[in-house]
Amino acid sequence: MNIKRNLDRELKLDLYQRLRLIEMIALWEGRLTSKSMMQAFGIKRQQASKDITYYRNLCPENLEYDTKLKGYKTTKYFKAKYTDGSLDEYLKFLSFNKDASSHVSSITQVNTPIELIMPPNRVVEPKIIRALIKACRNKERIDVKYASVKNPLGEERNIIPHTLVTSGYRWHVRAYCEKDKKYKDFVLGRFLGDIETIYEKLNHKVPEDKLWHTFIDLVIVPNPSYTADQQKLFARERGMDGMKQVINIRAPLAQYYLQLMHIPFRDYSADMPHSVILENLDEVKKYLF
Structure with a gap:
């Protein structure tokens, strides 16, 4: 061994x-x-x-x-x-x-027919990614210009990023925002201009990202509005253990997972045509945004 x-x-x-x-x-x-x-x-x-x-x-x-x-x-x-x-x-x-x-001459093309639908590439300048990766690795405080729906032309923010995150459709960076005094997700494609490292010391201690270290269970079950046979079909299709699937996930990522898997979490009613639902929605709601 x-x-x-x-x-x-x-x-x-x-x-x-x-x-x-x-x-x-x-x-x-x-x-x-x-x-x-x-x-x-x-x-x-x-x-x-x-x-x-x-x-x-x-x-x-x-x-x-x-x-x-x-x-x-x-x-x-x-x-x-x-x-x-x-x-x-x-x-x-x-x-x-x-x-x-098609690029490596020694590899024979795979005979199995296969096509993958991929999300569109997001336009992000390499210099932005380089700066964010460096800041995450070194736990640096950086000065950024960030655009949002409220401020589409961008506004200056000082953030301290710690993790790059994908929602399945686009990439974010999880960071402490000094302006809002909380941890948030910043979409990579919304950073504008250059990112500069701030070397002066903070006059306050950055709090721990407690929510990031909080794990919750998403209990997914077949929609009970369907027949028993239909529910079994959905359970088998989703690889459920019995008639239930429990996904343990970081709390800030819960909504991204639900969106990616097309599981309703707002304005839900039992007669909606979703194949599966979130059984413990009431428990999870407080972690959704």
């Missing part, structure tokens, strides 16, 4: 990526061969075989050779080690590999 842990710590990025692919292909395609690895990474057969052997030494109960398939398949004891075992992860890899194949 100690040997395996040591091996894991010594993995190089390219090997780690190949081990991830081994799991994804075996799990989602049902047949893993050296050729699969050769096509995806443009490596030679000897290297591909070596990678599969290496993986099997690390995870001896995950794969078995099937003579009929002439390749490896997952066993009933399979447990993902280098992936999260989700379909989304596999499909995103195929999409990435498909794009890469």
Whole structure:
């Protein structure tokens, strides 16, 4: 066991990526061969075989050779080690590999037809992102010009950012705002001009972002206005455990998740045509904005 842990710590990025692919292909395609690895990474057969052997030494109960398939398949004891075992992860890899194949000559284009609908790219200047990343890493206080619906031309603010956040549609930065004296989310595309670091000392102590460190449960269930069979369909489609799905999430991110998953949280009534609802809406309301 100690040997395996040591091996894991010594993995190089390219090997780690190949081990991830081994799991994804075996799990989602049902047949893993050296050729699969050769096509995806443009490596030679000897290297591909070596990678599969290496993986099997690390995870001896995950794969078995099937003579009929002439390749490896997952066993009933399979447990993902280098992936999260989700379909989304596999499909995103195929999409990435498909794009890469037109630029990297050693990669064979993926044969699986796949198209992903992605949110539009937001226009954000690299210098803005560089400054925000630096401030987050170094816990710096910065001077920014930020536009909002109320002030579309922008206004000066001093903020102390700590985390970049994606809502699924656009990126924000979580930061303490000295003007409003609270932690807020600032949309990256609304920063204007240059960002400057403020080196003079604060005359007050920045409070802890307690809400950020507060985790809540979102209890999602099929809409009871549908029939029992329809509710079972929605539960299966969402991968619910039984007839319920509990999402543990940071409180400030709850609304973003509900919006992304099209789960109603305002003006809700039982006869609305949503497939799932938030069962504990009354408990969660205080964390929504």
